[in-house]
Amino acid sequence: MRDIIEDELFSSSVIKDLHALDFDFVPEELPHRTEQLRKLSQMFKPLLSDISQNAVIRGPIGTGKTVITKKFCNSLVRIARKQARIIEYVHINCRKRSTDSMVLIGVLNHFDKRFPDRGFSVQEMLQILHKQLQRREVQLILVLDEADALLKKSGSELLYNLTRFTDETMKTDNPISIIMVSQKDVLSDLDSSVLSTFKRSNTIILDKYTRDELYDITEQRVGLAFHNNTVSQESVDLIADIASEWGDARFAIELLWKAGMYADEKHVQLVVPEHVRAAKAETYSIVTETKLKNLEKHHLLTLLSIAKRLQKDDSAYAITSEVEKTYAITCEEYNEKPRAHTMFWNYLKEIENAGFISIKLSGKGHLGTTQMISLPDVPAEVLRDKLEGFLR
Secondary structure, eight states: OOOHHHHHHTSOOSBSOGGGGSTTOOOSSOTTOHHHHHHHHHHTGGGGGTOOOEEEEEOOTTSSHHHHHHHHHHHHHHHHHHTTOOEEEEEEETTTOOSHHHHHHHHHHHHOTTOOSSSOOHHHHHHHHHHHHHHHTOEEEEEEETHHHHHHHHTTHHHHHHHTOOOTTSSSSOSEEEEEEESSOGGGGSOHHHHTTSOTTSEEEOOOOOHHHHHHHHHHHHHHHBOTTOBOHHHHHHHHHHHTTTTOHHHHHHHHHHHHHHHHHTTOSOBOHHHHHHHHHHHHOOOOHHHHHTSOHHHHHHHHHHHHHHHHHTOSOEEHHHHHHHHHHHHHHTTOOOOOHHHHHHHHHHHHHTTSOEEEEOOTTSSSOOEEEEOSSSOHHHHHHHHHHHHO
16 A cells, blocks of 8 residues: 555645745735835935935735835845945844844844844843944844834834944944834834934835735736646636735735645646635635524525536636526425525525625626626535535
8 A cells, every 4th residue: 555645745736836825935026016115215225325214114914015125125135235335134023023132132143143042131232233233344224024013012212222323433324224014003102212213204005905916916926836727717816806805915825825735635737716715715714504504595595506506617706697597406406496586686695795605797708797606715515515414
């Protein structure tokens, strides 16, 4: 008997590069964030003339705050070296390092991997950092990601010290520039003495991604992470539709990754909408037995007809007219008389209001105005099995 673990570990995969689906991955191009990168570049242009700058990047989860910061800082370091200037970049996650001491240890570890994690006071570590920058004759750009966690726990004293890190022996007025990244308005948490060093105009506010922007981001990651022709266009569409409720690119990328894993689990070479629905069900499942039990019989029959249609067509969307035909057949199977069109349409709207389905107007490729139905939260196969169990 062959080793099942070995078989799975070395089985073929639709995914060619898992790193491109990692939240820490920084692609060469950042779709729909060009203007923000341009604005950051304008803000930090004085850095190439040895004038430090501070900035704030703010926005909801999944709007690209961290990836923009990493992209910009890595590019800035590279471009500065071409100009014979040395800039060191350190990225600190303040959820993990929420005290002044832990932040400074993280910074000093960048310069000395063996720097101990205890034994020095904050003031002593500031002096050591001062000597490191002086000895290397470098500027430091420090990113404080989730900066609100640091400010909440430790206040803004560290920021005060870092933004006044002057040294007469160095060419620059202050060798440290700071970018604070947060979901919240961290400027309101700063002391007036610290706030004076952060220009309010040096704030970039990121909005949630739109549905079309999420489509472009998902399509980009498909190209980077998956083998050619292994993700259907309908799957990309469905991921964009689902993630648009939150405007969250991280969620879209997570859905894409999990959908790819489901395809591998089934040993198929194409990621289809059913795999996306399975990924969504694992992450944000709203289909519960309690909710289903609250539905009347013809609501259940209508929902079953949608699940059947989507499973049969292996599609992201079902046309209402086709679902209605399936509904009539399903009613006969359960010895029920199909209701008229008006009642059927009412069932659809009530099921949509309950959160089980989404209905939208058709786009290009369909004649006239056609209503399209999707199951955004659960695989059609899973829902069908549950509904057939209820109806039995």
